Amino acid sequence: xxxxxxxxxxxxxxxxxxxxxxxxxxxxxxxxxxxxxxxxxxxxxxxxxxxxxxxxxxxxxxxxxxxxxxxxxxxxxxxxxxxxxxxxxxxxxxxxxxxxxxxxxxxxxxxxxxxxxxxxxxxxxxxxxxxxxxxxxxxxxxxxxxxxxxxxxxxxxxxxxxxxxxxxxxxxxxxxxxxxxxxxxxxxxxxxxxxxxxxxxxxxxxxxxxxxxxxxxxxxxxxxxxxxxxxxxxxxxxxxxxxxxxxxxxxxxxxxxxxxxxxxxxxxxxxxxxxxxxxxxxxxxxxxxxxxxxxxxxxxxxxxxxxxxxxxxxxxxxxxxxxxxxxxxxxxxxxxxxxxxxxxxxxxxxxxxxxxxxxxxxxxxxxxxxxxxxxxxxxxxxxxxxxxxxxxxx
Amino acid sequence: xxxxxxxxxxxxxxxxxxxxxxxxxxxxxxxxxxxxxxxxxxxxxxxxxxxxxxxxxxxxxxxxxxxxxxxxxxxxxxxxxxxxxxxxxxxxxxxxxxxxxxxxxxxxxxxxxxxxxxx
Numbered sequence: 001x002x003x004x005x006x007x008x009x010x011x012x013x014x015x016x017x018x019x020x021x022x023x024x025x026x027x028x029x030x031x032x033x034x035x036x037x038x039x040x041x042x043x044x045x046x047x048x049x050x051x052x053x054x055x056x057x058x059x060x061x062x063x064x065x066x067x068x069x070x071x072x073x074x075x076x077x078x079x080x081x082x083x084x085x086x087x088x089x090x091x092x093x094x095x096x097x098x099x100x101x102x103x104x105x106x107x108x109x110x111x112x113x114x115x116x117x118x119x120x121x122x123x124x125x126x127x128x129x130x131x132x133x134x135x136x137x138x139x140x141x142x143x144x145x146x147x148x149x150x151x152x153x154x155x156x157x158x159x160x161x162x163x164x165x166x167x168x169x170x171x172x173x174x175x176x177x178x179x180x181x182x183x184x185x186x187x188x189x190x191x192x193x194x195x196x197x198x199x200x201x202x203x204x205x206x207x208x209x210x211x212x213x214x215x216x217x218x219x220x221x222x223x224x225x226x227x228x229x230x231x232x233x234x235x236x237x238x239x240x241x242x243x244x245x246x247x248x249x250x251x252x253x254x255x256x257x258x259x260x261x262x263x264x265x266x267x268x269x270x271x272x273x274x275x276x277x278x279x280x281x282x283x284x285x286x287x288x289x290x291x292x293x294x295x296x297x298x299x300x301x302x303x304x305x306x307x308x309x310x311x312x313x314x315x316x317x318x319x320x321x322x323x324x325x326x327x328x329x330x331x332x333x334x335x336x337x338x339x340x341x342x343x344x345x346x347x348x349x350x351x352x353x354x355x356x357x358x359x360x361x362x363x364x365x366x367x368x369x370x371x372x373x374x375x376x377x378x379x380x381x382x383x384x385x386x387x388x389x390x391x392x393x394x
Numbered sequence: 395x396x397x398x399x400x401x402x403x404x405x406x407x408x409x410x411x412x413x414x415x416x417x418x419x420x421x422x423x424x425x426x427x428x429x430x431x432x433x434x435x436x437x438x439x440x441x442x443x444x445x446x447x448x449x450x451x452x453x454x455x456x457x458x459x460x461x462x463x464x465x466x467x468x469x470x471x472x473x474x475x476x477x478x479x480x481x482x483x484x485x486x487x488x489x490x491x492x493x494x495x496x497x498x499x500x501x502x503x504x505x506x507x508x509x510x511x512x513x
Contacts, residue, residue, distance in 0.1 A: 025401065025402050025405050026409070029402070029405045029406045029409040029410070032406065032410070033409050033410040033412070033413045034413060034416075079421075080420065080421050080424055080425070081421075081424050081425055082425060083426045083427065084421070084422070084425060084427075085433055085434060087434055087435065087436050087437070088434040088435060089436060089446070099414060100411065100414030100415075103410075103413060103414055104407070104411055104413075108403070108410065110406075111402060111403050111406050121402045121403070121406060122399045122401075122402040122403055123399065124399050124400070124403075125399070128473070129473055130403075149436075150448065151436050151437065151443075152443070159452075162459070163458050166459060166462040167458060169462070170465045170466075173465070173466075173468075173469040177469070180473060180476040180477060181476040181479055184477065186473065186477055242421060242425060243417055243418050243421035243425070244418070246417070247414055247417065319511075322458070322510070323510070326458075326461075326501075326505075327505065327510060330465070331498065331501060334494050334497060334498055334501075335498075337472075338490075338491050338494055341479070341487055341490055341491065342487065342491075344479065344480075345487045
């Protein structure tokens, strides 16, 4: 931000520094809330549909424009011109507010997401806490939508979502705690600066927990119980149509991008990459562009992983989903957190290289032990179930 | 005027709330509006809906919410600890491990009690 402010004050000498800062902030906020949704939704719905089509041995959209690239725009026009049907019994103020809150809640997370060196809305010193806090707004929007529609399916969906979101917020917090512990700061910029080795390689456990829990927080398959078509029609947005539905859709894809962006920032080193910082100065314009390209490559890769997961795994059942959160991710995360804290205080691991190896070993150990315990428990419960069947036969 | 870090968040709240207003406003200009009672009835499964959806709901969601509150407070305590960890003496590790173990015990208790069982 400071670089851009400086550039603007040099460009227009009459402009004082606070005014320039305000202008830059306004423009950046406008880009985040008007340009980003369009670009993100058009690009990633297209990518998702193409990739899913490939996984399912189909071609995917190929009519609107060359290779179907204009499909997103065609959908946008359709959404805009579609009649808005409000059910008779709906609680109108709440019903109308919900889509807006859903999309605003997601855009607010973008404020702390660093896209390139120096390009971040507000590098808050409580960045990580801010993400968790603002991320909770989406849950409220879903609950509002489900409740106000006066539809039993929406209602079921809304309650499921609340159970799911609050269950998976705990693993997110625990994974973030591990990152904060190693980085020693909640500020996104400092977390990136601490990743001389990306945290993916020193904290694989935290990465796994954060990745899974982020998919659950976004509400994507295999955690898409909130809109399980075969069970509850379309979940909380059954009664929404036209532009109001479109805002839930925009919110979902914006959340997908910011979720992948956070995985990138917290575990893959954010905008860091080769050449940047030693050959190319990261305060220069070219450095910013290069950083943005690195960020984009990593983020698109993470989104690709999420689409791949969606194309591969079947949907969870609600009890399995909650069990996976509470009885696996939370205890494993808590033990992982203790292991990380212990490693950081071991006196013979004082050099940073040794510390990284120690963290990696501790993380892998926790993963291996927990997987062994789970497979043991699974074998036992299976043999108990088999004995039950055998007993019933007799 | 001092523009602190949080000013941007404030600006973003205002600008972002213009997006749904602009979107819905523009859509209301171009979209058709022909309501009728059948269209506006509750869409459930093709049959007329019986009764409201606003009924009393199962309490089991509420128990998950209660457990969540415990762990959310844990976050409030542990985040400052995690930030300051590098400057803290060895006994911070002991304190935190004790705290986390108490949480693990609480989780084990809730688990044993069957509050985490979906029935």
